[in-house]
Amino acid sequence: MTTQTLPDGDSAGTFLGHPKGLFVLFFAEMWERFSYYGMRALLILYLTKHWLFSDSEAGVIYGAYTALVYITPVLGGYLADKYLGQRKAVLYGAVLLTFGHFLMGFEGDGGQGGAALNIFWLALAFIIVGSGFLKANISVIVGQLYPRTDTRRDPAYTIFYMGINLGAFLGSLLCGYIGETYGWSYGFGLAGFGMLLGLVVFGLGKNLLLGRGEPPKPLSKMAELGLYVVGLFTVVLCWWMVQNQSVVGVFLGVFGGLLVAYVIGTAVIKLPAEDRDRIFAAMFLILVSIVFWALFEQAGNSLSLFTDRQVDRNFFGWEMPASMFQSLNAAYIFLLAPVFAFLWTALGRKGMEPSAPFKFGLGVIQVGLGFLVLVWGAQSAGMDAAVPVIFIFLIYLLHTTGELCLSPVGLSAMNRLAPAHMASLIMGVWFFASATGNFAAGLISSAAGGEGLEGAEAGKELVLSVYTTVGWYAMGIGVLVLLVSPLIKKLMHLNTLTDGDPADDLLGQNEVGEPQGPGAHPATRH
Numbered sequence: 001m002t003t004q005t006l007p008d009g010d011s012a013g014t015f016l017g018h019p020k021g022l023f024v025l026f027f028a029e030m031w032e033r034f035s036y037y038g039m040r041a042l043l044i045l046y047l048t049k050h051w052l053f054s055d056s057e058a059g060v061i062y063g064a065y066t067a068l069v070y071i072t073p074v075l076g077g078y079l080a081d082k083y084l085g086q087r088k089a090v091l092y093g094a095v096l097l098t099f100g101h102f103l104m105g106f107e108g109d110g111g112q113g114g115a116a117l118n119i120f121w122l123a124l125a126f127i128i129v130g131s132g133f134l135k136a137n138i139s140v141i142v143g144q145l146y147p148r149t150d151t152r153r154d155p156a157y158t159i160f161y162m163g164i165n166l167g168a169f170l171g172s173l174l175c176g177y178i179g180e181t182y183g184w185s186y187g188f189g190l191a192g193f194g195m196l197l198g199l200v201v202f203g204l205g206k207n208l209l210l211g212r213g214e215p216p217k218p219l220s221k222m223a224e225l226g227l228y229v230v231g232l233f234t235v236v237l238c239w240w241m242v243q244n245q246s247v248v249g250v251f252l253g254v255f256g257g258l259l260v261a262y263v264i265g266t267a268v269i270k271l272p273a274e275d276r277d278r279i280f281a282a283m284f285l286i287l288v289s290i291v292f293w294a295l296f297e298q299a300g301n302s303l304s305l306f307t308d309r310q311v312d313r314n315f316f317g318w319e320m321p322a323s324m325f326q327s328l329n330a331a332y333i334f335l336l337a338p339v340f341a342f343l344w345t346a347l348g349r350k351g352m353e354p355s356a357p358f359k360f361g362l363g364v365i366q367v368g369l370g371f372l373v374l375v376w377g378a379q380s381a382g383m384d385a386a387v388p389v390i391f392i393f394l395i396y397l398l399h400t401t402g403e404l405c406l407s408p409v410g411l412s413a414m415n416r417l418a419p420a421h422m423a424s425l426i427m428g429v430w431f432f433a434s435a436t437g438n439f440a441a442g443l444i445s446s447a448a449g450g451e452g453l454e455g456a457e458a459g460k461e462l463v464l465s466v467y468t469t470v471g472w473y474a475m476g477i478g479v480l481v482l483l484v485s486p487l488i489k490k491l492m493h494l495n496t497l498t499d500g501d502p503a504d505d506l507l508g509q510n511e512v513g514e515p516q517g518p519g520a521h522p523a524t525r526h
Contacts, residue, residue, distance in 0.1 A: 013208075019145045021212070022156055024205030026163040029138055031198030032094070033167030035101050036131065037330075038175025038191035040300050041323035044445075045308060046184055050110045051117065055305060055449025055459075062301050063442010064245035065124055067252065068238055070435035072132025074428055075234060077140075079133075084227050086137035086144070086213030087206070092228060093133030094199040096235070100126025101192030105185040125239035129231055137213070144212040162334075167194075169330035176323030245442070252436050259429055263422075271419065274493045278417040281357070281491040282426055285413055286433045288360050291477055292406050293437025294444060295367045295470055296399055299326055302445035302463065303395070310378070310460050312386035325392055332400035340404045356413045357488035361481030363406030368474025370398035371467040378464055383457055416497060444470060 013020050043065075047058035080089035103123035108116020142160050146152055171194065179187020219227075241247050260283065267279035307313070308322035347353040354362070377391030410430065418426035448466040 018152060018156055018159070019208070019210060021145055021205065021208040021210055022142065022159060024201060024208050025138055025142055026160055028090075028094070028198045028202040028205070029160065030163035030167035031194045031201065032097065032134060032138075033164050034171035034175075035097065035191040035195035035198070036127075036171070037168040037326070038171030038179075038194065039101060039104060039127070039188060041172040041176040041304075041326045042179040042184065042187050044301050044304050045180070045323060048305065050107060050184055051120070052111055055302075056446040057449075059301055059445030059447075059449050060245045060442045061242070063297075063439045063445065064248040065128065065242055066297065066300075066441070067248055067435040067439035068128045068241060069131050070431055070438060071251075072129055072234065072238070073136035073431065074132075075230075076129075076132035076134070077136035079227055079230070080137045080140075080213075081216070083215060083219060084224070085215035086141050087209060088213075088215070088224075089133045089137045090141070090213070091199075091202060092231060093130045093135075093137070094195065094202055096126050096130030096231065097134060098130075098192060098195045098199050100124070100130055101188060101195045104188035105192065107184050107188075121239050121243055122235075124242050125235045128238045128242070129235045132234075133231065141209065141213045145210060161337075165330045165333050169327045169334070172327035172330065173324050176321055176326065180321035180323055249439055252432075252439055256432060256436055259432060263425065263429060266422070274496060275419050277491040277493060278419075279422070279426070281488050282414060282417040283429075284488055284491075285357065285360055285410055286430055288364060288477070288481055289406065289410055289430070290433050290437045290440065291474065292360075292364050292367055292402065293434055294440035295371065295474055296403060297438050297441035298445060299329060299396070299399065301441055302448040302466075305449075306460075306463050307392055310387050310463075311392055312389055315389075325396070328393065328396035329400050329403075332397055333404070336400060336404060340401075355485055355489040356409050356492070357485035358482060359405045359409045361478045361485055363402040363404075363409075363478075364474050364481060365478030366398045366402030366405065368471045368478060370395040370402070371471035372475070373398065375464050375468050375471065378460070383460060413492075416494075417492060 044058055044062050047053045047061060048055060053061065076089055076093065080086045084092075100123045103119055103126060106116055106119045106123075108114055108119075139157075139160065142156060146156060171191065175187045175191045175194075177187075178190050241251075263279060264283065267276045271279065304322055304326065307325050311322070313320045313322065313325075344353055374387075374391050374395045377394070378387045381387055411427075414426050414430045415423070444466065448463045
């Protein structure tokens with residue numbers, strides 16, 4: 001360890017050439033992702049096996065919950081930027097998350113009666129709002145540790161990104177195994193303990209953050225307390241909304257429509273021709289991303305139930321719990337993200353790198369192909385036989401390669417296409433689309449669950465029928481995106497973008513965008 005003067009003039013200790021504060025954020029986010037993905041791995045199984053919701057009901061609940069996780073960062077980010085500062089917002093979010101995860105341990109007797117179910121809804125609400133305050137802001141502090149021209153920024157986000165995926169990988173494996181083997185409360189309790197560790201790491205590491213993420217102007221104690229009360233009021237609101245999933249759908253539809261209309265109206269009326277075209281290109285990519293996330297997010301929903309019921313999970317006499325398979329996405333990202341980064345760089349040097357719209361088309365094709373491969377594997381094995389586990393490994397592989405073609409590329413595209421005065425708005429629309437995709441994922445899972453089906457074979461046929469439909473639709477949409485990608489690329493006017501374009505400065509991000517993978521959004525993951 002050494003002490004050196006950083007380029008922005010702050011004197012602080014460094015480790016591996018980076019401010020020590022980066023590693024505080026690394027471990028805090030790693031444990032947050034451990035807790036979130038550990039809980040997520042168990043949630044759909046918990047809804048159906050413990051609370052005894054039907055597959056259809058559980059799918060919609062899961063979709064509403066994950067959609068709200070993507071919506072609340074709008075509030076958390078706004079309050080941090082305007083009043084609270086990122087550091088206090090992250091700390092408050094961590095407290096709410098820790099409380100929520102430990103509330104998940106109160107499982108009661110099961111079924112849908114009694115006070116325990118209300119505690120469960122409250123636990124989800126605390127996790128939703130806590131995520132909104134934490135995930136919206138912790139990645140911003142990473143960028144604040146470095147001047148915008150600092151060459152260490154890219155490696156810093158890579159280190160941070162590895163922490164995200166390490167937490168997601170370990171959380172899905174360990175919490176999934178403990179929860180399904182020893183009891184739900186133990187799995188959720190382990191997730192809560194992970195979040196508690198993240199809270200402790202972040203709290204103790206305050207002095208290593210170089211004073212970053214502080215409020216834009218001093219707040220009185222009463223004003224700060226008022227902001228925390230707003231957070232608690234939002235918990236109550238989410239407690240109600242997660243029980244009334246149709247309200248979430250209406251909100252997404254109405255607010256999303258108004259948001260898109262406002263962005264397009266602003267582009268047409270106020271922006272010069274090239275900026276207007278870039279906004280149109282961004283909106284096209286955002287629309288395509290909804291399709292992708294609606295299918296990709298089956299991983300924690302219908303695909304987890306399918307894996308639990310229809311897949312041969314026996315490894316040398318040990319039956320692997322279904323929830324543990326959700327760790328495959330993070331594992332594949334560890335292995336393949338460097339490969340994709342090298343591939344895009346190598347192709348770029350030769351002038352052969354695909355455009356962002358073309359990569360989006362490839363991503364949607366791969367997510368659809370993953371479902372078709374699984375359907376083919378299940379049909380080949382026979383409707384009355386367990387599906388070979390290799391096909392679960394293959395669907396996760398194809399979905400991860402699709403994610404690497406779309407998610408980080410999309411973040412980069414939003415950065416580059418948005419005019420400076422609309423940068424945060426466009427990024428907000430991008431993540432609002434993720435929320436919409438997650439809610440749509442719940443509707444797809446609900447359709448795959450059906451109602452009143454008798455027998456495992458009938459349920460299997462319905463799931464495969466839905467997967468076949470969405471798989472072919474995704475393939476068709478992906479091909480269409482490939483065909484129109486030259487037009488969308490033309491609308492991007494990349495030849496007139498310069499290194500000094502204000503859009504490139506959004507959150508201090510670089511051309512490759514913010515790190516992706518499970519939970520790696522500024523507001524989350526994906």
